[in-house]
Amino acid sequence: MMSSAPARLPAWLALSGAVLVGVLTAVQARVNGQLGLRIGDGLTAAAISFGSGLLLLLVLSVALPAGRRGVARLIEGVRARTIPWWMLAGGLAGALTVATQGIAVAVIGVSLFTVGVVAGQTLCGLVLDRVGYGPAGVVAVTMPRVAGGALALLAVVVSLQGGVLDEVPWWMLLMPFLAGIGIAWQQATNGRLRQRVGTPLTATFVNFAGGTLVLVLAAVVHGAATAPTLTVPTEPWLYLGGVLGVIYIFLSAALVVHTGVLLLGLGAVAGQLIAAFLLDLLWPAAAGAGVVLGIVTVLIALCSVVVATAPRSWRPRRRPGRGGAAQG
Numbered sequence: 001m002m003s004s005a006p007a008r009l010p011a012w013l014a015l016s017g018a019v020l021v022g023v024l025t026a027v028q029a030r031v032n033g034q035l036g037l038r039i040g041d042g043l044t045a046a047a048i049s050f051g052s053g054l055l056l057l058l059v060l061s062v063a064l065p066a067g068r069r070g071v072a073r074l075i076e077g078v079r080a081r082t083i084p085w086w087m088l089a090g091g092l093a094g095a096l097t098v099a100t101q102g103i104a105v106a107v108i109g110v111s112l113f114t115v116g117v118v119a120g121q122t123l124c125g126l127v128l129d130r131v132g133y134g135p136a137g138v139v140a141v142t143m144p145r146v147a148g149g150a151l152a153l154l155a156v157v158v159s160l161q162g163g164v165l166d167e168v169p170w171w172m173l174l175m176p177f178l179a180g181i182g183i184a185w186q187q188a189t190n191g192r193l194r195q196r197v198g199t200p201l202t203a204t205f206v207n208f209a210g211g212t213l214v215l216v217l218a219a220v221v222h223g224a225a226t227a228p229t230l231t232v233p234t235e236p237w238l239y240l241g242g243v244l245g246v247i248y249i250f251l252s253a254a255l256v257v258h259t260g261v262l263l264l265g266l267g268a269v270a271g272q273l274i275a276a277f278l279l280d281l282l283w284p285a286a287a288g289a290g291v292v293l294g295i296v297t298v299l300i301a302l303c304s305v306v307v308a309t310a311p312r313s314w315r316p317r318r319r320p321g322r323g324g325a326a327q328g
Contacts, residue, residue, distance in 0.1 A: 014258040015267045017251055022271025024248040025117075026110050030279050032098055032241040033105025033113075038233040042102030043222045045241075049098050053242030054208040059160045061205050070202030083196050090189040090203075091210025093182030094249065099215065100175040100243070108168050110276035113176045113295065115156040120165045120180025122152045127261035133193050134188035139260035144307055149262065151304035152269055186267055190249065191256035200253035207249055208242075266304055270292040273301045 009017075028049075036045035059069035077083030097117075105113050126149050132138035139145075186207070194203040222228075256264050277298050 001271070002194050006086060008174040009255075009258045014255055015263070017255045018259060018264045018267025019271035020064045021248045021251050021255070021264070022268035022273075023275040024251075024271075026114060026272045026275035028098075028241050028244040028248070028280060029101045029105045029110050029113050031238060031244065032101035032111070035233065035238045035241060036102030037106035040230050041223070041228045042104075043099055043215065044228075044230060045102035045220040046095070046098040047100070047212065048222060048239065049241035049245065050095065050208055050215050051242065052239055053246045054205075054212045056243060057201070057205040057208050058199045060201060064176045064201065066199045067201045067205075070199040071196045071205075074199045074206065077196050080092040083193070087189060087193040087196065088155070088206055089210060090186045090193070091212070093179075093186035094187075094207050094216060095211040095214040095218075096175075096182050097186075098245065099218070100179045101241075104172040108172050108176075109274070109280045111280045111297070112168070112173065114269075114272040114276040116173055116176025116325065117272065118152050118182060118301070119156045119181035120177040120182075121265040121269065122180075122262070124181040124184035125149075125265040126186050126198060128184060129259045130216055131132055132260040133185075135191035135257040138241055139262065145262055148266055148304040148307040150265060151307060155269075155273070155300040155304065158297050158300060177263060180324070183273075184261055186249075187252045187256050187264055188261045189255040191233040194253040200250045203253040204246060204250045208246070244258055269304070270302050273298045 032045055035049065036042035039045050039048075061071055074083065078088075098111050101113065126145070128134055129139035129145075190200075190203045190207055193206060194200045197203060252264065253267075259267070277295070
C-alpha cells in the first residue's frame with residue numbers, strides 16, 4: 001500500500017492554513033459569481049473556472065517531479081485497486097461548489113453563500129470525523145468541538161435575520177448548504193487520496209479533472225436546452241477563479257491530515273466569513289444581511305473556532321493497529 005506520513009504541523013500553523021483556505025474560497029466565490037453574471041450563464045462560468053484550473057494543474061503535473069511521481073502512483077494504484085473509485089470522485093463536490101458560486105453568489109452575496117456553506121460543512125465535518133472517514137482517522141467529538149459547531153450554526157441563524165429569506169429564492173440558499181456538505185466530504189476524500197499518491201498536487205489534479213468533465217457536460221446540456229445569450233468579458237481577473245481553486249484545494253488536501261475534517265472546516269469558516277464580510281461591504285450584492293449583522297456573524301464564527309480548538313480537543317485518535325494510514 002502506498003502512503004505518505006508527513007511530519008505533524010504545529011496547531012497554529014495548520015489552523016492558519018485553514019483560515020487561508022477560507023479566504024481564498026470567499027474570493028473565488030465572488031470572482032466566479034461575477035463571471036457568471038457577466039457571461040450570462042452560471043454553468044458556463046463554472047466550466048471555464050474549473051477548466052482553467054485543470055490546465056494549470058496539467059502543466060504543473062508534467063513539469064514538477066512530484067507531479068510525475070504522483071501520477072505514476074495514481075495509475076499504479078488504480079490498476080492494483082488500492083485506490084478505490086470513490087477516492088477519485090472529489091471533483092463532483094468541487095463542481096457543485098463552483099456551479100453554486102456561478103449561479104447564486106452575484107444575487108445572494110458572498111456572505112449568504114458562506115453561511116450556507118458553514119451549516120453544511122460543520123454538520124458534515126462532525127459526522128465524518130466521528131466515523132473516521134478523513135485521513136486523520138477517528139477524531140474525538142469532544143464537547144468543545146460540538147460547542148464550536150453549534151456556534152458556527154448560530155452564526156448562520158444570525159446572518160439570515162432582517163428579512164433576507166424574503167429577498168431570494170429558497171433554492172439559492174439550499175445550494176450553498178449542499179455545497180458545504182460536499183466540501184467537507186471533498187476535503188476528507190482528497191486528503192485520503194493524497195496519502196495514497198504521496199502529493200496534494202495529484203489529488204488536486206484528480207479533483208479538477210472530474211469536476212471539469214461534469215461541468216462541461218452540464219453546461220453543454222443546459223446550453224442546448226435553454227440557448228442562453230452568452231457574452232465574453234475582457235477583464236482578466238474574472239478568469240482567476242480556477243487558479244484560486246487550485247490553491248485552496250491543494251492546501252485542503254495537505255492540511256486535513258493535520259487537523260481533521262471539522263477543524264479544517266471551522267478554520268476555513270473563519271476565513272470565509274471575514275473575507276465575505278469585507279467583500280460584501282466593499283462590493284454589495286442584491287441581498288445581504290447588513291453591516292451590523294455581518295459583524296456579529298463574523299464574531300460568532302471566530303468564537304466557534306476558538307472554542308473548537310480548545311487544548312487537546314482536536315488531535316486525531318488513530319485507528320487501532322493501522323498507524324494512522326487510511327484504508328480503502
